[in-house]
Amino acid sequence: MSVPALNRAPDAVTTRVTAPGSRRRPDIEGLRAVAALLIAVYHIWFGTVSGGVDVFLLLTGFLITGSLVRAMERDGRVDLAAFWTKLVKRLFPAGAVVLGAVLLMAYAYFPRSQWTTVIDDVWAAALYYGNWHLALGSVDYMAENSAASPVQHFWSLAVQGQFYLLWPLLVCGAALLAVRLGRSARRGAAVAVGTVFAVSFGYSLWITATAPVWAYFDTGARLWELALGGLLALFVHRVDLPGWARTVAGWAGLAALVLCGLVIGDSLPYPGYASLWPTLAALLIILAGAGTAANGRLSANRLLGARPLTWLGGHAYTLFLWHWPVLVLHLELTGLERPTPGGGLLVLGVSFAAALATSWMVDGGVSRATRRLRTPAWSLAAGVLFVVPVLVAGSLWAQSIERDRQLRTELSSNPLAYPGAAVHLDQDLARNLPSLPVYPDTTTVARDTIDQTRACNALIDQTEVVTCEFGDPRSDYTIALVGSSHVRHWFQALETLADQHGWRLVTMTKNACQFSSGEQRYRGEVFTECAQWNDGVMAALDELEPDTVFTLASLTSVRSGPEEHVPEGFVERWRQLDARGIDVVAVRDTPRFSFRVPDCTDRNHRSECSEPASHSMAERAPYLELDDVPANTRFLDMTGYLCQDDVCHGVIGNQLVYYDTNHFSYSFSQSLAAVMEPYLLEAAGRAPEAELTLAEAALSPEEAAEAAREHDGSS
Template sequence: MSTSDATTVATRAQRHQKPRPASDFRPDIQGLRAIAVGLVVLYHLWPKRLSGGYVGVDVFFVISGFLITSHIHREVASTAHLKVTRFWARRIRRLLPASLLVLILSGLGVLLLTPSTTWSQSAHEIGASALYVQNWQLATSAVDYMALDNVPTVAQHFWSLSVEEQFYAVWPLLILGLLAVMRLRGHRDARKAILAGLSVIFVASLTWSVVSTSQSQPFAYMSTLTRVWEFAAGGIAALVLFRLRSRANEVLTALGLVSVVASGFLLTESSLFPGWVALFPVLGTVALLLAGPTTVGRFLTTRPMTFVGDISYSVYLVHWPLIVLVPHVTGHALSWVEKLGILAVTGVLAWLSKTYVEDPLRTRPLLAKAPRRAFVFAVVGMAVVVGSTATWSTALERREASARQDAADRLTGGDRCIGPGALVAANDCGPVAGDGPLVAPPEVVIVQNEEPLLRKCQQSLGGAGLLDCVVGDPSGRNGTIALVGDSHAGAFVPMVDELGKRRGWKVVVHTKGSCPSNDAARVLPTETSGERQASCTAYNEAVDKVVLGDPSISLVLATSYTRAYDWLGADGAKGAAAGEAGFASRFSRWTKAGKDVAVIADVPATAGGVVPTCIAANPDDPQKCAVPRGRAVVPDLAVAAAKAASVPVIDLTDLFCDATSCFSRVGDVIVYKDRSHLSTEYSKLLAPFVDQRLG
């Protein structure tokens, strides 16, 4: 922008009297920040009582859009310049010192206080958070069925900070672009040009948010593109800020407060959010920003509220690592007293961070004297965190590779008491859990969902096409069999691989996450659209066509996590009866086509937590990770359907349970790699027993 053009823009902006620019400091906005961070923190501590408290993040997004846009517009209007590097340097000084410190301390806390099963995921997410791309990493995991059992890490809350930093990086460039377009079109009113551009962004992003949320809500929740409209809403509010009569402002404040607070109580985790539902907290925040300080909102300007608003950034940074780490110290879920203690400690740590980290580095010459110093600090600080997590991850990978080799050696050693053999009375193996070192340690087992073979053999949630997966004996000298079902069937891939090699069978694998092989449609109440159900139906039709149309397939092994679903039959029937009938009709169709069919009974239920983490946390008492048999062994619709269709059942329950308990560690082998899927080692060790029971 030339000086003359910018001066003209400034002159026109000064003549325009209707809008009133936001002041440098508004205590009511600090109070609004207090409400936002309070909603988030209370939601994290008491999610059932404040089920929609996550909207506090959206309040922050709108405030950021409001303040940043107003600051940029004032700079353009008053100085005829926009120094982008100076803007970025201010953001670095304000945000990075505290965030990098929290990431470093959180990483140390993970190493000192948590089981080794959490280290790899934590290292990756801390590194992503330091680069402010955490939201995209979590968005990818959110739609990856293999990653759905990932536990929250100390850095998970950095997803929203990543969205904000991406906004800070792009927003000034976007406004400069809008001003450039304005000049090319011969316009001179900067406010109108920016307002028009933000309006387009608002509509486009909101539209995409609605579409994306309906298609894949977990991905949309973390995506920057579905949140840009919230920043744009705040920016538009800053540019159209106008004076209303006092009574109108009071009404606007009341409506805004009701909209924001009610969203916190009425929305839930199952709400189709962000999408159009996010309009309630967003427009409520806009109303409060437009109204300004009022009598109704007087409490927002009180000292307690502004104090919390002042430290809200640090409160957000420190509260989540405490929530994640404290249960590892106490050994149990957070109690009310412990939650109140976390609130108190969060306040103290946030004040210390604000007083001794944020303010000094933001205002003192060390970083404030020249923008270059701020950029150097950012590069060095990020490099330290990312370099540390990369070194950490590399060390873990080397340790895991060594452990895998040790496990492979022990699995081929011929010890009858390793794994399920420990439950065979004739083997006289001693303690069911075993009394030696684990064949594969917890940190190796917990990452087995990433193994290439499983990724190759199990179709994703949204995919409908069959994958080219062959295990066992590729020559198929003694025939071909098929393994079909959902991810619980996918967990048997190591078993059928070993079985195929024993019998000379080529094994074709057709498994898909959350998709049992059934003529009825599986239903999950947590799904917000019918996309996955339609994908599963299409996949099952393709599997059915292959099984019936391939004369080389002589045997079909089927298994599924039947207790996880509700069911809807083609005839309108619902519930367990529809699911059982759907299995039975499919099995009967295959047997009538001349195929042998055998159903493997589903594995027993676990305690619900991540099993390797439980084993790592209780190395001397694996019984803490066991489940009473009466609770673990539940009815299996596929087994009931097999009996109705005169199909044989391979029941392996005795290789997981004794008369009273079902175990998570058997014969020095961890049974499950997550909450319900077999570990690679245990699956492989089941092969000789399945071989024997197939006859």
């Protein structure tokens, strides 16, 4: 059997774009060009869904399925080894070139805090599991402040790569079975592809409604788009529309596709029903060009088949690969959230130039040099030769980062060099503290912090209460840590105190969910999972019967949101615990920054990584205005150790305070134990007079501010 040669794009397997019949379809190459341009334009200037990726997925299914079925009808078999290895040879080199460039770009221009993430993302993209890598990251609320990955767009290539592994087995297997049962290969393939379409589409509707962020990257939720293209390939030869219908269908499909991003944007959950818009638009365009008649002079398909668009379609793959990392680099260098009109044109121009250079290097260099090496082994080697250096470079870089992290860990073992919040307990230490590299290392602080409590925390879509116990299980004093991520980030401080004083610590936390009796919302929707979790927490507390619950006293918010306040549901929970004989230590919420603190410390002097307290906090703790606080509740305000003179700092005592914009790093949280100890001992009724003098030894906010000014002046 003669296996069709591969196209330049990841959504085709033929060197010429052809329909399942014999007539050449240059309009499909033009359709690919339009899809690539829409993706780039909407990403660069609007930051929304364009529908272009959906078109690529449909075309992948259309061209691959048609090619496989024709081969089965013609030869009765498909050389799968040749099929897969030629795909590797055609797809891997260009992708590897871009991934290698991203590694260099990240090293040269990105802050250290993003290095580890970039390496992990490049590995996932190179090995075609990038969609699952992003899906897993997307459900982690604690990591949602992460910067956009420069290879995020590789998720769709991962979906297609997984499709390339599955589809030949499915289509060829179904075709062979059909032939043995006395049916045609095309009918067998149609049954299999149709079944996949129905199951995947139903699953897509369900998962998009229940977990839309996960669904966006889920192969199962996208497979129906490829299957729809497959069904079109199997039946398009039966379609022969009259001239007027061709014209209407072609222009309607093209107009709908161009307007997709404007109409849908980010307003509807995706993929789900919304993704029918671009896929059906592409389907109309393909049907408009089907049949034996030539496309009319005024038809959209004739426009799509024009030489400029078909030429651009030949570079659609590399344009798609380059536009996103170039955009991310532009935003990194300019500090903008969205390019200006001129900046966007620059991004598009650089992306196109890089795409042409990559196409020339891969198609004009690699393909030409290996054109006589047609065996599967040589094809595989030609593709892998590009990917291996990228993986090796990423691995060596990761090892270098790990060595630096270990060095900082060794330095941090000296509490006089890295006191964190404890710097406020010693005026001489605050004044004479040497300026050392911040700890934890910004490259790994987010991962290391999240991993410490990942298994002991309920995710956004979970309703069950996840509990973990620390300290002495036989202790006569039990403290429960209950609430959202802004309660969770006090864990290391409480664990340190529990170990020191022989307490029993039990954690009950859930992402984005406050310990409150009131209705809560998440991303604009009623947070029903949070309400169910709260009910479960109350039942768990009834069974646990802790001495004290440690939770939030207020909610801070960035300047654009509501002012720091105490939700009524908080007070109601305190009353309910009072009725159960459980004490409450309610801690004031912590500041929120308008920037990622690790990024700032990598780019600037640490003194510049500060934010006015008024950006997220009220001038006076709002719970002080309450007149109905139950007797069981005590308040804890650590603001004086985080902010001085109405300025909140990102680095304190040489320690990185936050791993993102508003959550403590694990190390700084641990350092807070020293300043919290006397207050918690008092709340627990276990503080003798001698121990209470520790609180008096702590610097006041005014004294801390003076010490900080003297320290900045000396350094």
